[in-house]
Amino acid sequence: MTKAGEPFVLFDSGANNQDRYLIFGTQQYFEDSYIGRVRRNIRQNPRFLIALWNCHQLVIDNLPRTNNNIEGWHHAFQRLSKESGYLLQPSARY
Template sequence: MLACLAFVPVEFVVDSFVILQDSAPSELKTVFTYFEDNYIGAKVQRTKVPSRKDPRFDRELWNVYSRTCNGRPRTNNNLEGWHNALQSTMKSHPHLLSLITSLKLEQSDMENES
């Protein structure tokens, strides 16, 4: 269920995480601690007002709620596919002119597909 937090609006992620954490079995404490430290932000214990540290990975970085609502891709798989196709058409360390020629060829292929 932790993975589902990526589909919750960013402003509700922390509250949703707390609900999941409270209902999780004690065997998963280590997993929840790791997720909290890296993706939610660890609680700061010694303050009167409840607060959290900044997570290692900002919530806006990994949350895909708005991207999903807007019909945008949630991953960069399309970019990976393009990169693999481009890489297969040229040598591993092309000369500058060879690289430019390959990029022009790729550009013309993309224009022909549109």
């Protein structure tokens, strides 16, 4: 439970399910982010449209579903720049 009294686990597929999964978050967050909240009998647009979070076509096209490869590159680049003490700076000529 959150401090506001909302349940934090929204869905549990069950302990007997071999591929068990849990959905964490509050109903308010889930509605605002993925479904769209109903206000004045009108459903507002969600924060993330289905086209942004749906991975079906990515799986079919054999593309990565996350940006972990980019984050890995960024982490390695940051580590190397800190180790060498060299920071990229804009050229004074421009």
